[in-house]
Structure formats: C-alpha cells, structure tokens
Amino acid sequence: MTDLFVDELRQEPDQDRPLADLLRPQSLTDVVGQDHLLGADGVLTRMINSGRLGSLVFWGPPGSGKTTVARLLAENVDYHFHQISAIFSGVAELKKVFEQAKDLKRSGKRTLLFVDEIHRFNRAQQDSFLPVMEDGTLVLVGATTENPSFELNSALLSRAQVLTFKAHDEDAAAQLLARAEAHMGRELPLTADARISLAELADGDGRALLGLVEELFAATSEGDELDREGLERVVQRRAPVYDKGQDGHYNLISALHKTVRGSDPDAALYYLTRMLVSGEDPMFLARRLIRMAVEDIGMADPQALNQCVAARDAYQMLGSPEGELALAQATVYLATAPKSNAVYTAYKQATSFAKQTGSPMPPMNILNAPTKLMKNEGYGEGYIYDHDTPEGFSGQNYFPDDLGRQEFYHPVERGFERDVQKRMDYFKRLRLNKSTGKN
Structure with a gap:
C-alpha cells in the first residue's frame, strides 16, 4: 500500500469509512x-x-493493532512512515522504497x-532488507500472524526484535x-449476556469486533434489546481464526496431542471439536489419532490402535456430521487409556543401533537352506523349532553373533504391558536356564 493511497483513505468522508477506521487510535x-x-515499562x-x-x-493475531502501533511509533519519533504489503509488493517496488528512503536519509x-x-x-526478498537495515537507511517493522521462527530468515530475525501482540x-x-457507543451516541442494544457473546464472536480481533458493532447498529433501532439468540440472528457467527496450512493448525494439533498424552479427555475433546468447527480435514485428525495410539499408548492398550483405525473407517462410511462422533470416541479412548511410549522408544533405539552396526550376518542356524550348497555351508544347522519344545520357547540366539544379545523394549508397569513384562521375565528365565543347561 503506497503513502498516497493511505492519505486518500484518510480523506474519505466519515460516512464512507468503516467504524474500525473511524475509531483507529490517534x-x-x-x-x-x-x-x-506500551505501558510504563513496555519495550x-x-x-x-x-x-x-x-x-x-x-507477531500477533489479526486485529490486535500491529499496523496502528507501527504508524503511531513513526509519528512519535518523527520518522517518515511508509507502508507496503508483502502480498502485493515485488522486487521492483522494494527497490523504489529503498531509494526513496536513501534520499530521505540524505x-x-x-x-x-x-x-x-x-x-x-x-x-x-527477505534478504534484500539486510543491507538497508544494517546501514541505517530505514527501520523495518514487519507484521506477521505466523511464528517468525518458522517463517522468517534467521539473518533477518537476528537484526530485528520480535514483539508479541496479544488478542x-x-x-x-x-x-x-x-468507545463505539460514545462515537455512535447510544448504547448497544444488548443484554449483559449478549454483550459478552458479541465479544466472544470477534475471537479477540478488535477490527472484527467493531465490524460486528457497526452491523448491529445498522440492523437495530433505538429501544431495541437483543439477548444472545437475538444477537446471533442479527449478525453472522464469525468463524474462529484458523488457517489449516499455518501456525494455528500446528498449535492446535500439538495441543490435542499433548492433552491426549496428558490423559485429559475433556481438554482433548475441546481441541478436537475446535479444529473440526474451524474446518480441519477429519482425515488429518484421524491420522494423528492413529499416530497417538502407537506413539503414546502402544502395548499398554493394544486396542487403542484398533479404536482409531475403526474411527477412521467409520468416518469414511458415515461422513459428516455423524462420523465426527467416531473421532470423538477414539479421542476419549486414547485420553483415558494407560500410557506407554516403550515401543516408540524401543523402535528409535533399534533404528539407531541398526544404523551404527552395519550389516552383520544373522546366526547361521536361523537361515533357510533352499539349496544343497547352502545346506553344506551350514545354513539352518542346529535350528530348533520352538513348537517342538515343551514351553514353546527354544531360547536360541537370534542376534548376529558379532553383536550379542541387545535389549531395546522395556515395558512399563501400566495397562497390558504389565502382563507383557511378566511374559518377558518368564522368557528371560527360560533363556538363562537353557543357556546354562538347567531344566
């Protein structure tokens, strides 16, 4: 947006300007x-x-005042204020702005x-700002609704201080x-509860709140009073601020995962439904629930994975809105299930060990011998068929001889893994007895 365009906006008649612009802080x-x-001790x-x-x-949500504060900062320190949008600006305009800033600096x-x-x-384009920031040609104030750590170059971030704006x-x-009531000269036609609801509809966005106020004043007359239901009939419910491809998406799925891991079904349902009402793809949520089942519950409750796969299939069969209930059931199941990351941890350790130890040959006794030559070389020699033993357990070594026996999986004392640990202890005793010749 050019300076000329900003000036033209300010010169528009008041009746043509939105309420949010009329009440913009001076x-x-x-x-x-x-x-x-901006308080007494503020940065x-x-x-x-x-x-x-x-x-x-x-860095902050829409309607939190980022643009207004930048303009007022420039006025307070007597800097020339120039505003552009990264959506509509390219390299040519940036060069023009830099040249103008150099002329002003001179x-x-x-x-x-x-x-x-x-x-x-x-x-x-972000790198193009670095020289003019370093030589003092201009002061850059960038506004973003996305996490700067992920979206901005480290070189740019190292030369700028990140300030967080709140909803x-x-x-x-x-x-x-x-302020809106004072400007309009009358009170909002709302009950106390409806007044609270109006603020909730704006979802922390000041500009959106004033837009709803303007719509409300236009649709009502002096003496009207609306309750919550009446308010919702007059103004359209505003969808929560949420972009499936951006920061809000990752924040909420992280919150859902951690509340499931933290065994809080109520909070987990809140984040699940918050994402669903915001338009999240239910199949994305189904996939993440499946991941939670194997990462955070695993063998502590092997039915958790079945629940999540079944919820995915149920949604595919029923569609919306009935299918969401299956996702809700799976979410509650995961949140209330006993937790264990023993399989997840064991998998990571085994993967690391496999990468570090190369390609040693498995023990000859557990290798098949499909040819006479291989049989003569000792393939399969000495193999014990576990089902032929009284315990159904031979106790043979299955790791490569050069590596020796390793232990990766350590069940926790929760849920089904308590029983798994008993079995593993039993197998360990049998293995030890067989290796020492004891019955």
Whole structure:
C-alpha cells in the first residue's frame, strides 16, 4: 500500500469509512490490549523515550493493532512512515522504497518501513532488507500472524526484535465497545449476556469486533434489546481464526496431542471439536489419532490402535456430521487409556543401533537352506523349532553373533504391558536356564 493511497483513505468522508477506521487510535495511549508493550515499562515505551527505534517484528493475531502501533511509533519519533504489503509488493517496488528512503536519509529524515504479512516474502526478498537495515537507511517493522521462527530468515530475525501482540481480552473488548457507543451516541442494544457473546464472536480481533458493532447498529433501532439468540440472528457467527496450512493448525494439533498424552479427555475433546468447527480435514485428525495410539499408548492398550483405525473407517462410511462422533470416541479412548511410549522408544533405539552396526550376518542356524550348497555351508544347522519344545520357547540366539544379545523394549508397569513384562521375565528365565543347561 503506497503513502498516497493511505492519505486518500484518510480523506474519505466519515460516512464512507468503516467504524474500525473511524475509531483507529490517534495516539499510543489510545491503543488497548497491549499494555505489556506500551505501558510504563513496555519495550516500545522505552524505545520512544530514547528517541530511536530498532527494527522490529510484530507477531500477533489479526486485529490486535500491529499496523496502528507501527504508524503511531513513526509519528512519535518523527520518522517518515511508509507502508507496503508483502502480498502485493515485488522486487521492483522494494527497490523504489529503498531509494526513496536513501534520499530521505540524505535530507536528514529517517524512514520506518512497515511491511504487512512480511512472512509472505520469499527468502531472497527477505534478504534484500539486510543491507538497508544494517546501514541505517530505514527501520523495518514487519507484521506477521505466523511464528517468525518458522517463517522468517534467521539473518533477518537476528537484526530485528520480535514483539508479541496479544488478542484482545475481555477488558480490551469492553474498552472498544465503550468507545463505539460514545462515537455512535447510544448504547448497544444488548443484554449483559449478549454483550459478552458479541465479544466472544470477534475471537479477540478488535477490527472484527467493531465490524460486528457497526452491523448491529445498522440492523437495530433505538429501544431495541437483543439477548444472545437475538444477537446471533442479527449478525453472522464469525468463524474462529484458523488457517489449516499455518501456525494455528500446528498449535492446535500439538495441543490435542499433548492433552491426549496428558490423559485429559475433556481438554482433548475441546481441541478436537475446535479444529473440526474451524474446518480441519477429519482425515488429518484421524491420522494423528492413529499416530497417538502407537506413539503414546502402544502395548499398554493394544486396542487403542484398533479404536482409531475403526474411527477412521467409520468416518469414511458415515461422513459428516455423524462420523465426527467416531473421532470423538477414539479421542476419549486414547485420553483415558494407560500410557506407554516403550515401543516408540524401543523402535528409535533399534533404528539407531541398526544404523551404527552395519550389516552383520544373522546366526547361521536361523537361515533357510533352499539349496544343497547352502545346506553344506551350514545354513539352518542346529535350528530348533520352538513348537517342538515343551514351553514353546527354544531360547536360541537370534542376534548376529558379532553383536550379542541387545535389549531395546522395556515395558512399563501400566495397562497390558504389565502382563507383557511378566511374559518377558518368564522368557528371560527360560533363556538363562537353557543357556546354562538347567531344566
């Protein structure tokens, strides 16, 4: 977005401007919900008091005030403010902006370049900022809704301080609603419960909250009063902020996995349904539940895997919305099942051992001898058929002779693995007795 376009927006008649734009803070003291940055001891407050800004990355959800704060910062330290969007800008525009900043610097004016959605720039475009940041041509303030650790180059991050913006909480929402009422000259036509519901519908997005307020004022008259149900009839329920390909997706699936591992079925159901109502692919959730069954439960409850596979099949057969109940059942089953990562740990250890030890030959006695030559070479010689023994257990060595016996799997004292441990102890005693010639 160019400076000229921003100026044109500000010159629009008030009746043509959205309420969120009309109520945009005119000073940093008007900004709500970011006291950790703009309070008396806030990072940005200290920067302003020093009279100089360093390059910054604003990380936070939509509607938390990132653009407004960047503009007001520039005004407070008397920097030229230039705003672009990474979605619509390319290399040519960046070069033009850099040249303009150099000209301004020569005339004694510094530039604050605000880049919205900075994570949309590719690696080469992000690298192009490094020289002009290092030589002081401009101060970069990038805004992103995505985790900078994953989306921005390490070189860029090393030259900028990341500041986290918070979604608007209940207090911040109340302040925005009060400002809207003062501007409109009348109170919101809502009961106390509906007023709380209105803030919940915005999901922490201040801009969305004021948009809902504007829609509500337009659809009601003086003297109206709506309860929760009436509010929902007037305004469309806003879908939760969630992008299946971005940060929110990974945050929520991580939360689901950890609540299952932590044996909290209520929290697990919350995250499962939160993802489903936000449009997550149920098959993605089914796959992740299957992974949880083998990674975090394993042999402590072997039926966990069956439950998850059956839930996947049930969803494929029933579709939505009936199929979601099968996923919910599997989620509760996993959360309440005994936990063990013994198989997961054993697999990792065995994999590491296999990589380190090369390709030693298995013991000759357990190798098949399909040809006479192989039989003459000793293949299969001395093999004991386990079913021919009284215990159904021969106690032979199955590891390569050069490696000796290894132990990877250690069952836990929970669930079915307690019984598995008893069996393994029994086999260990038999193996020891057979190796020493005892009956």
